[in-house]
Amino acid sequence: MPPLIEYEESTGLVREVFDDIRATRQTNEINNFWKALAQHPPTLQQTWQSVKAVMSGPGELDPLVRELIYLAVSVTNGCEYCMASHQAGAVAKGMTPGMLGELLGIVGVANMTNRLANGFHVPIDDKFKQA
Amino acid sequence: MPPLIEYEESTGLVREVFDDIRATRQTNEINNFWKALAQHPPTLQQTWQSVKAVMSGPGELDPLVRELIYLAVSVTNGCEYCMASHQAGAVAKGMTPGMLGELLGIVGVANMTNRLANGFHVPIDDKFKQA
Amino acid sequence: MPPLIEYEESTGLVREVFDDIRATRQTNEINNFWKALAQHPPTLQQTWQSVKAVMSGPGELDPLVRELIYLAVSVTNGCEYCMASHQAGAVAKGMTPGMLGELLGIVGVANMTNRLANGFHVPIDDKFKQA
Amino acid sequence: MPPLIEYEESTGLVREVFDDIRATRQTNEINNFWKALAQHPPTLQQTWQSVKAVMSGPGELDPLVRELIYLAVSVTNGCEYCMASHQAGAVAKGMTPGMLGELLGIVGVANMTNRLANGFHVPIDDKFKQA
Amino acid sequence: MPPLIEYEESTGLVREVFDDIRATRQTNEINNFWKALAQHPPTLQQTWQSVKAVMSGPGELDPLVRELIYLAVSVTNGCEYCMASHQAGAVAKGMTPGMLGELLGIVGVANMTNRLANGFHVPIDDKFKQA
Amino acid sequence: MPPLIEYEESTGLVREVFDDIRATRQTNEINNFWKALAQHPPTLQQTWQSVKAVMSGPGELDPLVRELIYLAVSVTNGCEYCMASHQAGAVAKGMTPGMLGELLGIVGVANMTNRLANGFHVPIDDKFKQA
Numbered sequence: 001m002p003p004l005i006e007y008e009e010s011t012g013l014v015r016e017v018f019d020d021i022r023a024t025r026q027t028n029e030i031n032n033f034w035k036a037l038a039q040h041p042p043t044l045q046q047t048w049q050s051v052k053a054v055m056s057g058p059g060e061l062d063p064l065v066r067e068l069i070y071l072a073v074s075v076t077n078g079c080e081y082c083m084a085s086h087q088a089g090a091v092a093k094g095m096t097p098g099m100l101g102e103l104l105g106i107v108g109v110a111n112m113t114n115r116l117a118n119g120f121h122v123p124i125d126d127k128f129k130q131a
Numbered sequence: 132m133p134p135l136i137e138y139e140e141s142t143g144l145v146r147e148v149f150d151d152i153r154a155t156r157q158t159n160e161i162n163n164f165w166k167a168l169a170q171h172p173p174t175l176q177q178t179w180q181s182v183k184a185v186m187s188g189p190g191e192l193d194p195l196v197r198e199l200i201y202l203a204v205s206v207t208n209g210c211e212y213c214m215a216s217h218q219a220g221a222v223a224k225g226m227t228p229g230m231l232g233e234l235l236g237i238v239g240v241a242n243m244t245n246r247l248a249n250g251f252h253v254p255i256d257d258k259f260k261q262a
Numbered sequence: 263m264p265p266l267i268e269y270e271e272s273t274g275l276v277r278e279v280f281d282d283i284r285a286t287r288q289t290n291e292i293n294n295f296w297k298a299l300a301q302h303p304p305t306l307q308q309t310w311q312s313v314k315a316v317m318s319g320p321g322e323l324d325p326l327v328r329e330l331i332y333l334a335v336s337v338t339n340g341c342e343y344c345m346a347s348h349q350a351g352a353v354a355k356g357m358t359p360g361m362l363g364e365l366l367g368i369v370g371v372a373n374m375t376n377r378l379a380n381g382f383h384v385p386i387d388d389k390f391k392q393a
Numbered sequence: 394m395p396p397l398i399e400y401e402e403s404t405g406l407v408r409e410v411f412d413d414i415r416a417t418r419q420t421n422e423i424n425n426f427w428k429a430l431a432q433h434p435p436t437l438q439q440t441w442q443s444v445k446a447v448m449s450g451p452g453e454l455d456p457l458v459r460e461l462i463y464l465a466v467s468v469t470n471g472c473e474y475c476m477a478s479h480q481a482g483a484v485a486k487g488m489t490p491g492m493l494g495e496l497l498g499i500v501g502v503a504n505m506t507n508r509l510a511n512g513f514h515v516p517i518d519d520k521f522k523q524a
Numbered sequence: 525m526p527p528l529i530e531y532e533e534s535t536g537l538v539r540e541v542f543d544d545i546r547a548t549r550q551t552n553e554i555n556n557f558w559k560a561l562a563q564h565p566p567t568l569q570q571t572w573q574s575v576k577a578v579m580s581g582p583g584e585l586d587p588l589v590r591e592l593i594y595l596a597v598s599v600t601n602g603c604e605y606c607m608a609s610h611q612a613g614a615v616a617k618g619m620t621p622g623m624l625g626e627l628l629g630i631v632g633v634a635n636m637t638n639r640l641a642n643g644f645h646v647p648i649d650d651k652f653k654q655a
Numbered sequence: 656m657p658p659l660i661e662y663e664e665s666t667g668l669v670r671e672v673f674d675d676i677r678a679t680r681q682t683n684e685i686n687n688f689w690k691a692l693a694q695h696p697p698t699l700q701q702t703w704q705s706v707k708a709v710m711s712g713p714g715e716l717d718p719l720v721r722e723l724i725y726l727a728v729s730v731t732n733g734c735e736y737c738m739a740s741h742q743a744g745a746v747a748k749g750m751t752p753g754m755l756g757e758l759l760g761i762v763g764v765a766n767m768t769n770r771l772a773n774g775f776h777v778p779i780d781d782k783f784k785q786a
Contacts, residue, residue: 004254029258031256032253032254032255032256033244033247033248033251033253036251036252036253037247037251039251039752039756040752040753040755040756040757040759040760042577042581042583042756042757042760043247043578043756043757043759043760043763045577046573046574046577046578046760046764047243047244047247047574047760047763049570049573049574050240050243050570050571050573050574050767051240051244053236053240053566053569053570054233054236054237054239054240054567054570055237055240057566059229059230059233059566060227060229060230060233061199061230061233061234061237065196065199066233066237068192068196068199068200069199069200069203069234069237069238069241070237070240070241072200072203072204072207073203073204073207073237073238073241073242073245074241074245075377075380075381076203076204076207076208076377077207077242077245077733078376078377078380078470078471078472078733079245079248079249079733080255080380081248081249081253081254081255082241082244082245082248083380083381083383084255084256084259084260084383085255085256085259087259088258088259096191097432097433098190098191098433099190099191099192100433101432101433101435101436102185102190102191102192102197102433102435102436103192103200103381104377104378104381104382104433104436105184105185105433105435105436105439105440106185106186106192106197106200106201106204107200107204107377107378107381108185108374108375108377108378108381108436108440109181109182109184109185109186109201109374109439110200110201110204110205110213111204111208111373111374111376111377112178112181112370112371112373112374112443113164113178113182113213113370114204114205114208114210114213114340114373115337115338115340115366115369115370115373116164116168116174116178116366116369116370117164117210117212117213118210118212118337118340118342118345119337119345119365119366119369119370120164120167120168120170120366121167121345121346122163122164122167122212123135123163123212124163124211124212124215124216125162125163125215125216127160127219128215128216128218128219129215170359170363171359171360171362171363171364171366171367173363173364173367173446173450173452174363174364174366174367174370174447176446177367177371177442177443177446177447178367178370178443180439180442180443181374181439181440181442181443184435184438184439185436185439188435190435206770206773206774207770208340209340209601209602209603209769209770209773210340211773214773214774214776215776228563228564229564231564232563232564232566232567233564233566233567234774235564235567235770235771235774235775236564236566236567236570236571238770238771238774239567239571239767239768239770239771239774240570240767242766242767242769242770243574243763243764243766243767244763245733245766246730246731246733246759246762246763246766247759247762247763249730249733249735249738250730250738250758250759250762250763251759252738252739266516291520293518294515294516294517294518295506295509295510295513295515298513298514298515299509299513301513301621301625302621302622302624302625302626302628302629304625304626304629304708304712304714305509305625305626305628305629305632305709307708308629308633308704308705308708308709309505309506309509309629309632309705311701311704311705312502312505312636312701312702312704312705313502313506315498315502315697315700315701316495316498316499316501316502316698316701317499317502319697321491321492321495321697322489322491322492322495323461323492323495323496323499327458327461328495328499330454330458330461330462331461331462331465331496331499331500331503332499332502332503334462334465334466334469335465335466335469335499335500335503335504335507336503336507338465338466338469338470339469339504339507339602340602341507341510341511341602342517343510343511343515343516343517344503344506344507344510346517346518346521346522347517347518347521348503349521350520350521358453360452360453361452361453361454364447364452364453364454364459365454365462367446367447368447368448368454368459368462368463368466369462369466370447371443371444371446371447371448371463372462372463372466372467372475373466373470374440374443375426375440375444375475376466376467376470376472376475378426378430378436378440379426379472379474379475380472380474382426382429382430382432383429384425384426384429384474385397385425385474386425386473386474386477386478387424387425387477387478389422389481390477390478390480390481391477468639468642468643469639471638471639471642471732471733471734473642476642476643476645477645490694490695491695493695494694494695494697494698495695495697495698496643497639497640497643497644497695497698498695498697498698498701498702500639500640500643501636501637501639501640501643501698501702502636502701504635504636504638504639505632505633505635505636505705506632507602507635508599508600508602508628508631508632508635509628509631509632511599511602511604511607512599512607512627512628512631512632513628514607514608528778553782555780556777556778556779556780557768557771557772557775557777560775560776560777561771561775563775567771571767571768571771574764574767575764575768577760578757578760578761578763578764579761579764583753583754583757584751584753584754584757585723585754585757585758585761589720589723590757590761592716592720592723592724593723593724593727593758593761593762593765594761594764594765596724596727596728596731597727597728597731597761597762597765597766597769598765598769600728600731600732601731601766601769603769603772603773604779605772605773605777605778605779606765606768606769606772608779608780608783608784609779609780609783610765611783612782612783620715622714622715623714623715623716626709626714626715626716626721627716627724629708629709630709630710630716630721630724630725630728631724631728632709633705633706633708633709633710633725634724634725634728634729634737635728635732636702636705637688637702637706637737638728638729638732638734638737640688640692640698640702641688641734641736641737642734642736644688644691644692644694645691646687646688646691646736647659647687647736648687648735648736648739648740649686649687649739649740651684651743652739652740652742652743653739
């Protein structure tokens with residue numbers, strides 16, 4: 001795997017995406033995730049556009065709730081980088097230690113009941129079918 | 132798999148848990164999930180206590196946010212029963228169609244970036260290490 | 263997807279594997295899983311050899327414990343066919359309803375604590391490092 | 394992430410749970426898992442009660458079999474902490490190197506056949522439907 | 525969940541994306557996947573752009589290989605809709621029954637060895653570290 | 656976990672498998688994966704036979720495509736060892752940096768759409784049902 005691509009050495013499409021990341025996030029720092037994806041510029045661009053759309057676009061969910069949802073997925077998948085970066089992101093948007101504890105409690109219990117629903121072959125309640 | 136155990140035929144520990152579910156949720160309806168788990172009373176009791184603690188206990192996350200987190204995990208795991216029941220639960224607590232669409236967008240993107248973080252072997256940024 | 267391949271219409275390598283399944287399991291019945299894999303004979307052969315080795319070969323784990331482990335994996339992955347067939351397999355080898363309930367309770371809790379260990383970034387205890 | 398909470402510095406609900414862990418496990422040592430969860434006392438308590446119920450409660454599965462099931466789930470999920478701690482737990486309850494090898498063989502094969510069942514769209518055999 | 529949105533009733537952003545799907549795929553048919561996502565137009569747009577970029581954009585992997593990779597992921601995740609649609613997509617691009625059988629064989633074995641690598645705690649070979 | 660078993664110290668069944676690995680791969684080097692599995696010879700043998708069959712056996716998929724499929728599964732599962740070794744394996748068979756970038760882009764998007772298909776409860780199109 002080639003080294004991470006720093007802002008200073010970026011050119012063309014990569015520089016364009018990096019500039020948009022800086023502008024959108026209002027910071028000059030660019031996370032290792034984007035520096036690594038810069039190895040394949042089309043994937044960098046397509047991924048950034050998706051992340052930007054769901055995390056920074058207009059919507060009814062506030063920024064903290066979006067980060068909590070992102071973190072819940074990352075914990076479920078056991079993705080170390082993603083847990084570290086989105087935990088930091090959530091803290092930056094107002095997550096307290098208590099909220100993190102509650103989130104992890106819910107994620108754990110949801111993963112437990114997901115398996116119990118499968119293992120007990122629970123049929124979907126009629127009232128949920130139109131939901 | 133034996134049939135679902137209805138409230139009317141429940142006894143002992145199962146009846147006790149069913150009564151607590153009714154009281155906590157303030158409805159006489161009991162979901163198939165609990166009726167199925169009633170086949171093994173200790174698992175029913177232990178699971179209900181966990182779900183009750185994280186979903187109905189005191190905390191800083193409001194009830195809708197808790198349901199959104201639960202739903203995000205269930206979608207990630209592809210658990211059909213859990214998606215159906217917690218989507219209904221979230222709607223009951225105020226989730227609009229727009230919020231559901233946004234949540235699914237985030238869950239999809241998070242699952243995408245989780246694999247990209249792994250596949251590009253992204254090293255954790257120093258600033259995230261103490262997070 | 264072509265239809266399931268029945269014993270009567272099987273030939274060559276498929277017939278050979280089907281005969282070995284019958285002999286090993288001491289029944290003339292062949293499960294849909296093997297009839298479906300017969301569409302690609304090399305995968306049928308290679309898979310049967312692996313399943314036979316771990317489930318019917320000599321070893322220290324008794325047949326019921328092997329089925330319980332298989333079922334625990336299948337529930338965790340949410341594989342419907344696998345849960346149905348290995349639950350039946352476990353029952354045939356002596357699993358009682360109580361044992362199934364306990365197994366599902368453990369599988370649920372293990373899936374919960376797996377996420378909590380990740381989410382809390384728990385460092386491995388020194389004493390476990392040589393385990 | 395705040396530091397692990399040691400027994401000596403624990404108070405209130407955390408101390409109570411730690412004391413129950415010590416009494417149940419009959420050792421003064423407390424694993425990092427519990428010290429980490431102590432950051433959020435309600436999650437610590439709820440998780441410990443669940444683990445205690447399924448792992449130390451009365452039942453038909455003996456303690457070693459319970460650990461093998463737990464380990465099978467942890468290997469399937471690729472949870473490093475959980476594999477390390479439950480491998481140690483299983484060894485403490487009598488798992489030999491041969492049994493570990495067999496367990497891993499079964500876990501591997503089950504993960505293989507789980508995907509083959511899905512990928513070949515295998516229909517559930519009628520005889521398994523009532524299982 | 526509201527009904528699928530048909531092309532004829534689509535408007536605005538949804539119509540725009542539907543037209544691009546038709547033009548890119550050179551068929552008037554639109555799969556249920558896109559009709560369902562049309563419930564949340566921003567997710568529809570962002571998802572289509574990502575899929576279009578990786579599946580129809582310029583690149584070194586030919587269209588069939590791209591479909592095989594997509595199918596391998598879908599089988600691993602056990603996503604029924606995705607397996608059905610991408611199996612059809614791969615067949616349309618030239619996948620033979622033999623190739624499908626081989627792909628499933630590899631996917632099964634990869635899922636097996638993934639767990640064995642974790643379960644045996646295999647250290648990464650030095651020669652792979654710079655890969 | 657006992658140390659890796661080196662070729663020089665191997666005997667019996669392990670030596671036999673190691674010799675077959677050397678002959679099949681036409682190199683004297685044996686990866687840590689096989690040295691670790693040698694702790695349980697039957698699992699070593701059964702796993703090697705499966706890997707050899709799907710990766711080196713006759714078939715319609717060329718060796719590079721087989722490695723790409725293997726890598727796609729390993730990235731989806733987040734198996735570090737497997738990603739490292741199969742990325743190296745794919746490079747040895749001709750994978751360029753551009754192809755790796757494209758593969759990761761597809762794997763990311765597939766994991767995204769897998770969740771969206773589940774989360775939007777997309778019904779399978781009739782035309783896909785016979786696929």
